[in-house]
Amino acid sequence: MSATTTFKSSISGLEFPKREEILGKSIRSSIVALIKDEHPDFDKESCIAMSELNIYREKYISHFLKSEAGELTDLHKKIIKSLSEDKSFVSKVEDEIDNRTFGQKIADGVADFGGSWKFIILFFLFILVWIASNVFLLLNKGFDPYPFILLNLILSCLAALQAPVIMMSQNRQEEKDRERAKKDYMINLKSELEIRMLDEKLDHLIMHQQQELIEIQKVQIEMMNDILEKIKK
Secondary structure, eight states: OOTTSEEEOTTTOOEEEGGGEEEGGGSOHHHHHHHHHHOTTOOTTOEEEHHHHHHHHHHHHHHHHHHHHSSOOHHHHHHHHHHHHTOOSHHHHHSOOOOOOHHHHHHHHHHHHHTSHHHHHHHHHHHHHHHHIIIIISTTOSSSOTTTHHHHHHHHHHHHHHHHHHHHHHHHHHHHHHHHHHHHHHHHHHHHHHHHHHHHHHHHHHHHHHHHHHHHHHHHHHHHHHHHHHHHO
16 A cells, blocks of 8 residues: 555554544544553544544443443443444344253243133132032042042142242243343443444544545635636736
């Protein structure tokens, strides 16, 4: 590349394509402060490459998250990584893998069946058949005469076993809800950070356009001066 198509970075001294050049005066002051911490000589007239600026943008986000949460957790690190890789959390949330154990699947099945009208109707029919068989068919002299002690024992055992199984399913559901809430938080936080980044990029584009307009106006003024000089001659 020729000298007109490249520039030298003020912080690294490396050469980059001219299209990646960004002046210090078009960078947000908060990010300029981060750059000055490592490079005190950096000022508004200094230049930096877009790839180098993105590194400081990630550092700015890290500092922002630390100031908000007090500590940069693994969750925040995932968000910063996704910003740099431009990956979406939505697909990860939608493509959840069913990693339940066999016992958890049984607990969920028992909880689903025990909390349905099907279970209530079948259990009611079972009790009705049990009572009718002993009272009417066996004339209260069958295997479980009134007051149905065996039936009460079966109901007590069923309730004693069903309650902890349903609690197991509820605990797993609460854990799943917490995981979903965490993913919702990650999505919302990433959206907020991306809006901040977008706002900064818009500011940069506006500043860059203003600089180009100023350069164009300077060229036009020079051309007009040349024309005036020719007219005078």
